[in-house]
Amino acid sequence: MKGAHAAGAGLRPARLAALDVLRVGAVGLRARRARVVLSALGIAIGIATMVAVVGLSESSRADLMARLDRLGTNLLTAEAGKDPLGQEIRLPKNVAAMVERIGPVQHATATGDVDARIRRSDLVPEERTAGVTTQAVRIDLLDALGGEVARGKWLDRAGERLPVTVLGAVAADRLGITGPGETIMMSDTRVVVVGILRPIELVPNLDRVAMVGFPAAERHFGFDGHPTTVFERSTDASVEDVRAVLARTISPGNEGHVKVSRPSDALAAKAATDEGLTALMLGLGAVALLVGGVGVANTMVISVLERRQEIGLRRSLGATRGAIRLQFLTESLLLSALGGAAGAVLGTAATYGFARVQQWTPVVPPWALAGGLGATLVIGVIAGLYPAVRASRLHPTVALNAT
Incomplete structure (x- = not known):
């Protein structure tokens, strides 16, 4: 056992x-x-x-x-604000040249708001603008923004003085413009469309704009020649340094009324x-x-x-x-x-x-x-x-x- x-x-x-x-x-x-x-x-x-x-x-x-890598994060935008009385401040006509004097700045350009109503033809009532505005632009705008032309061509030295326009992608769609050679009305002036842009991702408000050269805007539409928006590109390492002095450079004494932003921040x-x-x-x-x-x-x-x-x-x-x-x-x-x-x-x-x-x-x-x-x-x-x-x-x- x-x-x-x-x-x-x-x-x-x-x-x-x-x-x-x-x-x-x-x-x-x-x-x-x-x-x-x-x-x-x-x-x-x-x-x-x-x-x-x-x-x-x-x-x-x-x-x-x-x-972001393709578009670049070194683009800064400065816009004219309003003074204490509610009046929009006027930027100098040579503001782009002033900005380019900042050491690290590689490229500067400008646009200006133009008081011209856009219509598809003279048969359309003036109050029906299709939500498209007019801006005067410099011919180096596309280089600064990295924009591309989808159809037609961009403004050149001759075109910036003539009553011709380049439409943003949304503007062309709203006006029913499919290619260059068609005409639209800017106020009472018939303008020839010479190009249509691809969407500009960093500055999407330009997609809804009809663009004309500065000389043409002054000659045909009563534009005073003062820009309302400045675009500049600098080296990546110096973006914040340029941002700190940009408003003072653009409008000395009124820097508090200049709005400076970086478009790539919206994507971030x-x-x-x-x-x-x-x-x-x-x-x-x-x-x-x-x-x-x-x-x-x-x-x-x-x-x-x-x-x-x-x-x-x-x-x-x-x-x-x-x-x-x-x-x-x-x-x-x-x-x-x-x-x-x-x-x-x-x-x-x-x-x-x-x-x-x-x-x-x-x-x-x-x-x-x-x-x-x-x-x-x-x-x-x-x-x-x-x-x-x-x-x-x-x-x-x-x-x-x-x-």
């Missing part, structure tokens, strides 16, 4: 190999495929949402940064807005992931209730409580991993598809995929812990007698 007792005391329960644990954990998934698909779908939706939100945000931001602000929206969408994805985790937990609890006889049989054949816990925990992890993998694939595909439609370069950060899959494993552990513990506590006799 003592020998038998000693031999029994030395016995240790066999441990399942990792492959066996996976095989046993997958049994429940194969037996209830429809339920598994529906439970994994909740996890997949949450992960797909999170991956797609991060991917689209990064793709959009990468496109925005590429646009857009990136910051996108970050806030991304955080909101990630929150929605986390909620979807949480709902999916609840679905997994529910599936595992029902699985334990339905498989009590199986649990009792395994316990009576020598399976330990730890082995039962490991089986159901593995099943929960496999179920969550299945949903997570499907979600990562769906999120990546959605990112690439939408980015291609928007003509962005698709970007899916590896950390987003790794984080998504890591989140699914955490969800799997949390969702499967209670059902696994509950299954391991079932007494073999009670479990075998369950109906």
Whole structure:
């Protein structure tokens, strides 16, 4: 007796190999495929949402940064403000030359507001201007702004003195102008359209403008020759230094009434807005992931209730409580991993598809995929812990007698 007792005391329960644990954990998934698909779908939706939100945000931001690099962040704009009496201050006629005297400034140009009503033809009433304004421009404007002509040509030395105009992209669309050679009315003067610009991203208000040369504006439309807006480009490293002295240079003594801005700041602000929206969408994805985790937990609890006889049989054949816990925990992890993998694939595909439609370069950060899959494993552990513990506590006799 003592020998038998000693031999029994030395016995240790066999441990399942990792492959066996996976095989046993997958049994429940194969037996209830429809339920598994529906439970994994909740996890997949949450992960797909999170991956797609991060991917689209990064793709959009990468496109925005590429646009900023292409357009440059060294453009400053200065506009004439109003004095305390509400009168608009007048900038010097040679303001562009004054700005170019600032050491780091590479290029300066100017535009001026012209009081001329724009109509498609003389048959259109004067009050119907189609939302298009007139501005006098220097012929070096496109070089300073990095603008491009879509159709026709830009103003040259001869054209800036003649009653001809170049339309912004929106202005041409509103007036129904499709190409050079057509005419429009500026006040009572018929003007020939010689060109149409592509959209100017840094200065979008110029898209709604009909542009004429400074000499033509003075000769035909009563323009006084005083610019209202100055554009300048300097070296990237000196933008802030130029910004600090630009208003004083443009209007000495009235610098407080000159508004200086950097157009690229608007695009940078857009990136910051996108970050806030991304955080909101990630929150929605986390909620979807949480709902999916609840679905997994529910599936595992029902699985334990339905498989009590199986649990009792395994316990009576020598399976330990730890082995039962490991089986159901593995099943929960496999179920969550299945949903997570499907979600990562769906999120990546959605990112690439939408980015291609928007003509962005698709970007899916590896950390987003790794984080998504890591989140699914955490969800799997949390969702499967209670059902696994509950299954391991079932007494073999009670479990075998369950109906």
